[in-house]
Amino acid sequence: MEFQQLKLFLAVAEALHFGRAAQQVGMAQPHLSRAIVRLEEEIGVRLFDRTSRRVALTAAGECLREEAIALLQAQRRAQETTRAVGQQRRCLRIAYVSAALYLALPAALRTLSGGQERVEFALQEATTNEQLSLLAAGEIDLGIGHPPFETHARLDSVLLSNDRFEAVLPADHRLANRAAIPFADLAGEPLVLFPEAQGPALYAAIRDRCRVAGHAMRVAATAPRLHGQLSLVAAGLGIGLAPTQSRSLSVAGTVRMPIRPYPAALVLTLKALYDPRSRHPALPLALTALRRGVAAGKRSRRYAE
Incomplete structure (x- = not known):
């Protein structure tokens, strides 16, 4: 055959x-x-x-x-x-979700592009499910996405981070002058979120938290990227949720506020996805750089706080 x-x-x-x-x-x-x-x-x-x-x-x-x-x-x-090996080419094809841009991916790219074994990149943004298909087809070497995802016997994953969310309110909102806000108070407000199809598990977790707090989740508007969500919050359409790692991303007219007490079910997990059979010479370097970059970013943020 x-x-x-x-x-x-x-x-x-x-x-x-x-x-x-x-x-x-x-x-x-x-x-x-x-x-x-x-x-x-x-x-x-x-x-x-x-x-x-x-x-x-x-x-x-x-x-x-x-x-x-x-x-x-x-x-x-x-x-x-x-x-790639025969031509001594070290171009690594990476697909990522937008949350990877807050900390994990930039830190890794700085390390890899400035190291002794310089690595070239081909980058593309893709949803986690799209990354699974691209990896299975051999069209990318590394994905950075959000679980849960369907287990694939031929793919491995490495945990990069478990991030929490902060509330993002319009600056003139009646709750914006607090030091912190319980999720129960958020649950009764109109929310600005990502589209449900983009992250159905997290969307369901937010809906469940609202239900536990005694409210039906009200979504006033959606946007696929965090910057768009924050812009809609600034316009007064509702309250948003932003990962703590995204604090460098700010929009005028919004206020960030910690959620306390924090609901344990609301976690934004980020994992690196790859085919363990891959012999790409830069893949081990990239996985190490991603883990170290996230760890260094966490230490820096704790020091700043």
Whole structure:
């Protein structure tokens, strides 16, 4: 069985039509049909049920489809890693959620770009679920995202931080002159949050805390990035929640306030995600730099406080 055979098989498995699949791979339909027949003969099972009206995968075909995808992804990873080592190229492809920009990622990039073994980067912002797909496809080397996420047997994660939230109020809000605010008081106010689809587990945790405090959560507005949320708070639309690590990000017309007592369920966890089979020479350096950068940032913040 060869990789080219698997590529042809996947083309038919995706299209479930020999004519369309043949067009996609640039091959005459009879040649593609013969290639699939040879693959079936080599394996010894039928991969497709064919009738004059439809083409469908058999149970064996479904099994091969999953394995073929994994094999071709592994082939791409092997090619990329070998090429990087052979060319002595140390470009690390990193995807991150916006919260990584508060502390973890900038600190790591400073360390890696200024060290003796200088590392180049290709950076892109992506949700945690998008990162899982990119890692599985071998399109990035390192992700920085928020759990919980579906456990993937071929991926490992490293805890970077567990951050708390602070309340962010309009400067002229009636509660803005307090030293601290209990979550129960926040729960009765209109909130400015991120879209639920962006972080469903955290969104649910906030909703549950409001319910425990005796209020139905009221979301006045949403924005996908913290800066947008703070701008909406400054406009007086509601109260926001901001990670403590984001204190360097401020918007005129807002006031930050600690939440006391703090609800234990409200935690913003950040993890590094990677494929343990990766042989990228810069990956261990990056994981170490991320952990050290977060630790140094925490020490600096405690000293400043």
